[in-house]
Amino acid sequence: MAGHNASASAGGYLYQTDWALVDLLRKGHTRPDQAITLELHDDVAWNEVSDVANVVELLQVKLHGTSKSAGLGDMAVDVWKTIKIWLDRPDRGDPQGPDLVLVTTSVAAEDSAAHALRPATRDIAAATNRLLAAAKSSKNDDTEVARKAFLDLDPAVRGTMLSRARLLDGQMPPEDLNAAVREALTWALPTGGSHAEDSFVSQVWKYWHEVAVDMLAGRRAAVSVTEVRAFIRELRNRYTTENLPTTVELSSITEEHIRLYDGARFVRQLDLVKYSSPALRTAIVDYHRAITQETEWLSNSLLDVYELRKFEAELRFEWEREFTSMIEDLELDALSPEDVEVAKIKAGRGLLRYLLNSTSVSIRTYYNDGFYGRGKRHELAGHDDTLQRIGWHPDFADRLEAITAKI
Structure with missing residues (x-):
């Protein structure tokens, strides 16, 4: 009882x-x-x-x-x-x-x-x-x-x-409250069908529950009508042809998610340029958030496959340009074999850091959450198709082939 x-x-x-x-x-x-x-x-x-x-x-x-x-x-x-x-x-x-x-x-x-x-x-x-x-x-x-x-x-x-x-x-x-919220938000619902609308309403509920917890915990006294309406307007701006909503939050990534990628190809690519443990962890977080977020966008009809493939092609083109420049700038003739490898690792790590910080290519004009572009670059580095794959170490293709041959 x-x-x-x-x-x-x-x-x-x-x-x-x-x-x-x-x-x-x-x-x-x-x-x-x-x-x-x-x-x-x-x-x-x-x-x-x-x-x-x-x-x-x-x-x-x-x-x-x-x-x-x-x-x-x-x-x-x-x-x-x-x-x-x-x-x-x-x-x-x-x-x-x-x-x-x-x-x-x-x-x-x-x-x-x-x-x-x-x-x-x-x-x-x-x-x-x-x-x-x-x-x-x-x-x-x-x-x-x-x-x-x-x-x-x-x-x-x-x-x-x-x-x-x-x-x-x-x-x-209680079972009718969601429909009531949806009806009250009719003026703000995005185009794109029921999946887009469901995603939008879900984000409003998530926001409200976070605000409610803060009020109940005494971290805030109240929430104003103007504040809620401002959130809804801002959220609606993300459901446009020039923007996207981020629904996979950093706080949702767990250690269990990170362990899923032990030995993954994109992780091996990072190992080739000796990417440090703390930085490696953030790379895995970006990767998981990106592929999870992308799956949600596609499932909710907020993103289409054509747009996605175009974005991936632009990322590869950006990488190809910078990778070629890195190779051209390498000066290895006067170095010992040990120093050659050190120089290659340093150059590859520099390329990686430069591209992870690059914002010149974005999925949509006003979408600027950096984890997605970073995660997509890691996804391409782990691509199954060698013709679609990108990498950081100057010899990444041969190194990955050698690693695969040993498995």
Whole structure:
């Protein structure tokens, strides 16, 4: 039972966090100077951007396992827990205080106080009378403190508090939240079909969950409507014919990923020019990110194969030009065999570093995340086709052939 309760609690927290994004996207255009907080003033709260302490709307968000009246009866624990939260506020009797909202997936029964607090069926007198009756007749120990506080409250204060309260019942279940976010983002969705749209919405969710974690951890107080809209605009700019979104983050690469490439051909190429261990690790990270990111772009129809092959051809042409220059600049005649090898290794490592820092070739005009170009160069260095392969050491082709022959 304890495990079940923990699961339900976690589900409730996730629901209120995700529901807050839907609320922000839906209301944001009418609240450009406001921000949302999580678990600061209430489950969710709307505040003035200029002063987070200036609360505009407080929302208790409840996830119930049924769409009926669970949790919304006049004696229900969730109803009285919510009322207790409202009662504990110092501005409970202030007619200019923030709106008090109970958001729930349940639907209130017609003869309940909760139903009388719905915007469409609002009747403050009826809600007050039903709550007073329930407060007097209920014997539930879990609601005793809240019921007593409600009964002891000055009638004028009680009336003012309930006049600011409303119920938003029948809210969408968790499984419908993604569709609601997608609908709210209709104006921003990229072209390219459902895969591109799915990728875009997924990035918005990822951003929101990172922001939510920061708020819940106390690393930030709020997130403003303008900040979220700025992120969405910037994200949309990456879903164009001149840009691409980066969805594979550096933080997603693990040591297990790195171990996958022990002995890989591109790693052998790096070994030929004695690329150091720390630098070798970053090269492997770039490679893994690049091929993973490219797979996602292709799968989401954000990049086509023709464009990819053209980019690879330009990378090879850039390499061929610089590799030829490196060979021409080598002066080996007066060197001993040992010094010749040292000179070749140094020249190859210089070529590698130069090309890894080169930004003259990019997959799209405004895409400038460097890991992709670096990773693609490593991919070409490990290409199965010797005619397509590039390398760093002046003798890389013969050296790789010799290594392969020994295996």
